[in-house]
Amino acid sequence: MKYRLLAPGPTPVPDRVLSVMARSIYHHRTPAFEKIFADCRKKLQWLYQTEHEVLTLSCSGTGAFEAVFQNFFSPGDVIINVGGGKFGERWGQMARVFGLEVVSVDAPWGQAADVDKVAHALTQHPEAKAVICVASETSTGARHPYEAIGALVKEKTGCLLVVDGITAVGVWDIKPERDGIDVLVTGSQKALMLPPGLAFLSVSDKAWRLQEKSKMPRYYFDLAKERKAQNTNQTAYTPAVSLMVGLQESLAMMQEEGLAKIFARHARMAKATRVAMKALNLELFPATPADSLTSVCMPAGLKPNAIYAGLRDRANITIAGGQDQLKGKIFRVAHMGYFDELDVFTLLSALEVILLQEGHAFTPGASIAAAMPILAEGFA
Amino acid sequence: MKYRLLAPGPTPVPDRVLSVMARSIYHHRTPAFEKIFADCRKKLQWLYQTEHEVLTLSCSGTGAFEAVFQNFFSPGDVIINVGGGKFGERWGQMARVFGLEVVSVDAPWGQAADVDKVAHALTQHPEAKAVICVASETSTGARHPYEAIGALVKEKTGCLLVVDGITAVGVWDIKPERDGIDVLVTGSQKALMLPPGLAFLSVSDKAWRLQEKSKMPRYYFDLAKERKAQNTNQTAYTPAVSLMVGLQESLAMMQEEGLAKIFARHARMAKATRVAMKALNLELFPATPADSLTSVCMPAGLKPNAIYAGLRDRANITIAGGQDQLKGKIFRVAHMGYFDELDVFTLLSALEVILLQEGHAFTPGASIAAAMPILAEGFA
Numbered sequence: 001m002k003y004r005l006l007a008p009g010p011t012p013v014p015d016r017v018l019s020v021m022a023r024s025i026y027h028h029r030t031p032a033f034e035k036i037f038a039d040c041r042k043k044l045q046w047l048y049q050t051e052h053e054v055l056t057l058s059c060s061g062t063g064a065f066e067a068v069f070q071n072f073f074s075p076g077d078v079i080i081n082v083g084g085g086k087f088g089e090r091w092g093q094m095a096r097v098f099g100l101e102v103v104s105v106d107a108p109w110g111q112a113a114d115v116d117k118v119a120h121a122l123t124q125h126p127e128a129k130a131v132i133c134v135a136s137e138t139s140t141g142a143r144h145p146y147e148a149i150g151a152l153v154k155e156k157t158g159c160l161l162v163v164d165g166i167t168a169v170g171v172w173d174i175k176p177e178r179d180g181i182d183v184l185v186t187g188s189q190k191a192l193m194l195p196p197g198l199a200f201l202s203v204s205d206k207a208w209r210l211q212e213k214s215k216m217p218r219y220y221f222d223l224a225k226e227r228k229a230q231n232t233n234q235t236a237y238t239p240a241v242s243l244m245v246g247l248q249e250s251l252a253m254m255q256e257e258g259l260a261k262i263f264a265r266h267a268r269m270a271k272a273t274r275v276a277m278k279a280l281n282l283e284l285f286p287a288t289p290a291d292s293l294t295s296v297c298m299p300a301g302l303k304p305n306a307i308y309a310g311l312r313d314r315a316n317i318t319i320a321g322g323q324d325q326l327k328g329k330i331f332r333v334a335h336m337g338y339f340d341e342l343d344v345f346t347l348l349s350a351l352e353v354i355l356l357q358e359g360h361a362f363t364p365g366a367s368i369a370a371a372m373p374i375l376a377e378g379f380a
Numbered sequence: 381m382k383y384r385l386l387a388p389g390p391t392p393v394p395d396r397v398l399s400v401m402a403r404s405i406y407h408h409r410t411p412a413f414e415k416i417f418a419d420c421r422k423k424l425q426w427l428y429q430t431e432h433e434v435l436t437l438s439c440s441g442t443g444a445f446e447a448v449f450q451n452f453f454s455p456g457d458v459i460i461n462v463g464g465g466k467f468g469e470r471w472g473q474m475a476r477v478f479g480l481e482v483v484s485v486d487a488p489w490g491q492a493a494d495v496d497k498v499a500h501a502l503t504q505h506p507e508a509k510a511v512i513c514v515a516s517e518t519s520t521g522a523r524h525p526y527e528a529i530g531a532l533v534k535e536k537t538g539c540l541l542v543v544d545g546i547t548a549v550g551v552w553d554i555k556p557e558r559d560g561i562d563v564l565v566t567g568s569q570k571a572l573m574l575p576p577g578l579a580f581l582s583v584s585d586k587a588w589r590l591q592e593k594s595k596m597p598r599y600y601f602d603l604a605k606e607r608k609a610q611n612t613n614q615t616a617y618t619p620a621v622s623l624m625v626g627l628q629e630s631l632a633m634m635q636e637e638g639l640a641k642i643f644a645r646h647a648r649m650a651k652a653t654r655v656a657m658k659a660l661n662l663e664l665f666p667a668t669p670a671d672s673l674t675s676v677c678m679p680a681g682l683k684p685n686a687i688y689a690g691l692r693d694r695a696n697i698t699i700a701g702g703q704d705q706l707k708g709k710i711f712r713v714a715h716m717g718y719f720d721e722l723d724v725f726t727l728l729s730a731l732e733v734i735l736l737q738e739g740h741a742f743t744p745g746a747s748i749a750a751a752m753p754i755l756a757e758g759f760a
Contacts, residue, residue: 003404005404005405005407007407007409009618010405010406010407010408010618010621011405012404012405013404013405013622018402018403018404019402021401021402021622022398022399022401022402023398024383024385024392024393024398025385025390025391025392025393025569025575026385026390027385027387027390027698028390028576029387029700030698058438058439058440058443058576058577059438059439059443059600060438060600060617060618060619061617061618062599062600062617062618063438063439063600063617065600066599066600066601093599094599097597097598097599098597098599099597187618189405189618189621195405195620195621195622195623196408196438196618196619196620196621197438197577197619197620197621197622197623217477217478217479218477219442219446219449219473219474219477219478220439220440220442220443220445220446221446237440237441237442237443238389238390238440238441238442238567238569238576239440239576239577240575240576240577240620240623241390241569241575241576241577242393242401242575242577242622242623243575243577243620243622318407318410320409
């Protein structure tokens with residue numbers, strides 16, 4: 001069977017993007033490159049729906065978070081880290097590595113963060129320099145209430161809200177200014193329909209003011225240096241040029257579709273998938289599911305790896321299993337980026353075949369029937 | 381005219397590499413990716429001519445140097461930095477940013493490092509934890525005597541030789557064990573014939589022992605974590621997958637040609653270019669030119685930018701000018717990576733046209749005639 005990538009990142013890259021990246025390489029210190037990057041920078045602000053500067057880094061999303069900790073804080077600073085999954089946990093670990101005092105406000109994996117607990121932590125720690133929150137926790141499929149946290153942080157001078165939007169930007173309507181987000185991070189390999197290798201972050205004026213005061217060693221990820229360079233459509237160090245050529249094309253495709261339609265498509269695919277899973281007698285894992293991926297509990301009676309391995313070995317499909325404490329307990333399917341309604345039908349059909357073969361009880365066709373009225377709205 | 385990229389990085393990427401990078405994306409947590417990366421890892425050791433582990437990072441060469449300073453040292457450690465150009469200067473600056481005490485042994489830009497001065501610095505600073513040296517200083521075109529420095533450092537327990545081989549690995553015969561190099565850094569966009577976005581470094585056992593003792597905050601560039609992951613053909617964080625698919629292909633091309641032939645080709649192109657410049661009454665800038673690029677003094681009477689801009693505007697060719705203190709004083713042409721004897725003839729012909737148009741005195745055809753006997757050796 002044809003290979004199908006249905007995991008929550010890397011996600012499929014459109015032919016249009018693949019083919020421009022296969023063009024001969026540009027030298028980055030040329031007007032030709034600067035023209036491409038100028039266009040990308042404008043389009044990134046459009047994608048982010050922000051007036052904040054949006055910087056591009058050649059690294060993964062984890063690298064962009066390293067930039068966050070190196071640029072906006074000093075050793076000994078207190079931050080409040082809102083956990084509830086593998087990525088929330090990672091940012092807390094990383095903050096500790098860079099000498100920050102981390103106040104953890106953790107939800108059980110799969111639950112949304114508790115805003116009251118964050119408010120309490122802010123009261124207990126008026127010295128806190130930031131709240132770190134994951135918008136869409138890819139490891140659990142949960143959406144966290146970053147907007148409510150933004151409302152708490154907004155009025156506090158000298159306290160930032162840093163949001164991991166790696167599987168949120170380009171998926172749903174997330175807006176730095178409106179939502180009170182000072183630093184919003186994303187990566188190339190999710191909704192942006194690109195290979196991994198680039199990361200992006202928007203930076204508010206409040207964050208730039210903290211950047212000036214920060215006393216953390218930094219060089220490759222020095223955002224003041226990048227800001228200066230990128231404002232002339234250059235980068236401080238040699239950038240991943242071919243990915244940036246792809247970026248221009250993927251952002252052009254996103255502009256052709258329009259943000260409203262992109263968000264509606266993701267919402268429709270997510271809603272249809274959730275309804276379909278229930279029709280297959282499967283239980284969703286997160287209490288507040290994000291629109292970027294659907295995370296489903298492994299049904300009782302099946303081997304922990306049965307669905308992941310079945311789709312891989314018998315249908316040539318890559319989805320994702322659970323990580324760390326969720327290993328063998330959930331499976332995760334994505335509807336992010338270059339993904340449409342018919343891809344959802346394809347995924348559900350393949351899943352039904354595997355579930356039947358594995359002996360799970362459900363009515364064949366039930367997921368398709370359940371998803372149909374929702375997905376049909378996408379047929380223009 | 382057709383576009384031609386003749387600058388010292390990014391360098392041209394072969395069609396074979398561009399086309400595999402245009403294939404649909406692989407998910408990195410799959411056996412298919414692991415097979416590709418396992419093959420790359422073996423081929424990288426072949427390219428590096430080493431038994432040391434060679435790690436791959438998703439960043440530029442500057443990012444790999446950040447990994448060096450974060451992993452092998454602790455704040456307050458003394459290092460000896462051998463400067464003599466923009467990149468040597470950069471590594472010294474970076475070391476200071478990470479709290480190291482830097483003893484600078486600087487040569488005038490364009491001169492080779494003075495080995496006696498390095499020996500003296502090592503005697504004066506027996507506590508030094510490393511000597512940092514650039515093999516091929518891309519900003520000046522000079523080759524530094526890293527082998528002689530390696531002989532000095534080799535016997536010292538607890539002192540490393542770190543070599544910037546960004547425009548040396550894959551250009552000439554550089555060998556970590558033989559040359560006494562503990563950490564050898566390179567980037568994807570030079571002799572490796574790839575777009576920028578990946579960096580590599582080999583690490584000796586002596587360096588790993590220092591890594592264990594190092595007390596520097598690190599996360600994205602944690603080499604112990606990468607070593608553990610890469611030994612299972614994985615990476616700690618999401619890697620630049622498409623560039624790694626390209627890497628497998630470019631390394632396969634290099635293996636088909638063979639290292640001996642690759643080195644001979646670069647040596648031939650460099651030698652021919654040097655002889656040709658003299659035949660055009662042009663003076664080489666560096667006293668000890670590297671085989672990766674040729675750096676030439678701007679002839680008297682021409683505008684500082686005349687050759688760079690002339691080639692750009694009238695022949696659609698990108699070369700490089702001088703940087704920082706060399707701005708307007710030199711121009712630099714590369715013969716690195718996907719570059720052959722006929723490309724040298726092309727470059728020389730274009731250069732002759734521009735020099736004629738600018739009024740520089742020379743015998744038309746002189747560079748071609750001078751280069752011919754040398755380049756003819758490459759006609760099999």
